[in-house]
Amino acid sequence: MGILAISGGQKAIRKQPRKSALFQNMLEEQIQIVSHLIAKREISSSPVVSQLEEKWAQYTGTKYALAMNNGTATLHSAFFSVIEKPGDEIITSVHTWHLGVTPIICAGGIPIFCDIDPLTLNINPAEIEEKITSRTKAICVTHCYGHPADMDEINKIAKKYKLAVVEDASHSHGCEYKGRKTGSLGDIGCFSLQGSKLMTGGEAGILNTDNKEYFEQAIILGHYEKFSLLSSKYDRYKGNTETVPFMNAGFKYRIHPFAAAMALVELKYLDERNALQIKNCSYISDGLDKIEGFAGPYVAPYVTKLGWLNFLIRFDPEYFKGISRRRIIEALQAEGIEAGSGRPGYIPLVRQPMLSDNDDHPGKAIWHHFVKNHPEYNIEDYPVAEKVLFERISISPMRDIEFDEEYLQQIIDAFRKVSAHRNELR
Numbered sequence: 001m002g003i004l005a006i007s008g009g010q011k012a013i014r015k016q017p018r019k020s021a022l023f024q025n026m027l028e029e030q031i032q033i034v035s036h037l038i039a040k041r042e043i044s045s046s047p048v049v050s051q052l053e054e055k056w057a058q059y060t061g062t063k064y065a066l067a068m069n070n071g072t073a074t075l076h077s078a079f080f081s082v083i084e085k086p087g088d089e090i091i092t093s094v095h096t097w098h099l100g101v102t103p104i105i106c107a108g109g110i111p112i113f114c115d116i117d118p119l120t121l122n123i124n125p126a127e128i129e130e131k132i133t134s135r136t137k138a139i140c141v142t143h144c145y146g147h148p149a150d151m152d153e154i155n156k157i158a159k160k161y162k163l164a165v166v167e168d169a170s171h172s173h174g175c176e177y178k179g180r181k182t183g184s185l186g187d188i189g190c191f192s193l194q195g196s197k198l199m200t201g202g203e204a205g206i207l208n209t210d211n212k213e214y215f216e217q218a219i220i221l222g223h224y225e226k227f228s229l230l231s232s233k234y235d236r237y238k239g240n241t242e243t244v245p246f247m248n249a250g251f252k253y254r255i256h257p258f259a260a261a262m263a264l265v266e267l268k269y270l271d272e273r274n275a276l277q278i279k280n281c282s283y284i285s286d287g288l289d290k291i292e293g294f295a296g297p298y299v300a301p302y303v304t305k306l307g308w309l310n311f312l313i314r315f316d317p318e319y320f321k322g323i324s325r326r327r328i329i330e331a332l333q334a335e336g337i338e339a340g341s342g343r344p345g346y347i348p349l350v351r352q353p354m355l356s357d358n359d360d361h362p363g364k365a366i367w368h369h370f371v372k373n374h375p376e377y378n379i380e381d382y383p384v385a386e387k388v389l390f391e392r393i394s395i396s397p398m399r400d401i402e403f404d405e406e407y408l409q410q411i412i413d414a415f416r417k418v419s420a421h422r423n424e425l426r
């Protein structure tokens with residue numbers, strides 16, 4: 001019998017965590033606010049939507065906010081605003097969720113991918129300039145897993161080439177770069193408010209910007225109910241209110257009032273919940289830094305506030321030579337850790353059949369509905385994105401649980417055991 005639980009030893013985790021009172025209070029408030037909306041029959045439109053938009057604009061320090069039915073709609077609206085003609089290019093990261101990129105194609109644009117920084121896992125600013133052409137319209141960044149991208153570097157390049165900057169801040173509600181909120185650092189901020197996010201409405205999204213033109217473009221694309229907000233140059237679109245108003249072409253991207261109400265309550269608790277989570281995660285990261293072969297996620301000095309959508313532990317493949325990532329996860333799971341429970345990272349997007357298919361497959365359909373002559377991508381151009389997946393292990397992001405040193409120490413002990421007794425895994 002070995003020492004590790006996977007070989008018959010005692011489990012490292014014996015104590016279970018407790019849900020935080022903060023989280024319980026938030027749930028109570030959400031149940032009440034949604035019940036009130038049902039009782040009032042505010043089930044398709046409600047003042048709660050503009051309350052969320054006003055509060056979000058205030059929170060992010062931007063002029064305009066527009067709530068939507070999901071994050072994908074906010075990204076479609078952003079790319080619709082910055083893309084001028086079919087074939088325009090958007091420079092983006094190869095390491096992100098596909099829904100940060102397919103809206104580029106659906107707005108008539110072509111995604112041009114950059115590899116990532118090996119520490120932050122965000123777009124590598126050093127690769128952006130060489131990808132810029134006369135067709136480039138914007139740079140899109142995802143603040144991956146909550147860690148802000150290096151925005152000074154990115155904004156400097158954008159300014160030099162007169163490009164817009166779109167932030168996909170779907171992972172980073174409340175996170176800050178040098179004291180400023182993600183989503184307010186470029187020209188347009190896009191947030192998913194889907195159920196797993198740091199702040200959620202169940203299924204929803206919100207866009208924010210200081211730029212009136214971008215705000216108006218987003219209204220034109222998906223919010224006929226807000227056409228009265230458009231400036232006079234769009235009067236033609238508003239129709240003649242004396243008769244029947246025009247409805248115009250476009251989509252219906254408005255948020256459900258229940259989702260807006262839920263998100264409004266989440267916003268009230270966001271900073272406190274992020275802070276509690278980071279207290280838990282920092283305790284674990286500090287402990288892991290003293291254990292050979294493991295380390296917590298990297299945090300750049302420019303980060304002033306953080307929340308982790310995914311808590312990705314780094315491991316050193318050299319130290320664990322000959323032991324697969326799967327085997328390490330199994331050993332941690334046997335100790336009682338929810339290892340491998342979340343997303344360990346993203347498969348580089350250029351590997352997605354939807355982007356690479358060229359014959360009679362749906363991939364061809366998505367391209368050919370919108371743009372012709374799309375580029376061929378080569379996985380060899382993205383070596384960092386290829387590698388990081390095999391050097392990370394996701395564990396529970398420690399969200400909404402009370403800070404409890406005894407419980408957190410047991411997690412650290414589990415990693416220490418797996419590191420010290422790794423030879424049992426061979």
Ligand SMILES: Cc1ncc(COP(=O)(O)O)c(C=O)c1O
Nearest residue numbers: 070071072097099100170192194
């Ligand atoms: C980085 C990123 N972009 C976009 C989206 C799309 O958001 P939604 O699912 O709300 O449409 C997500 C959702 O997971 C995401 O993680």
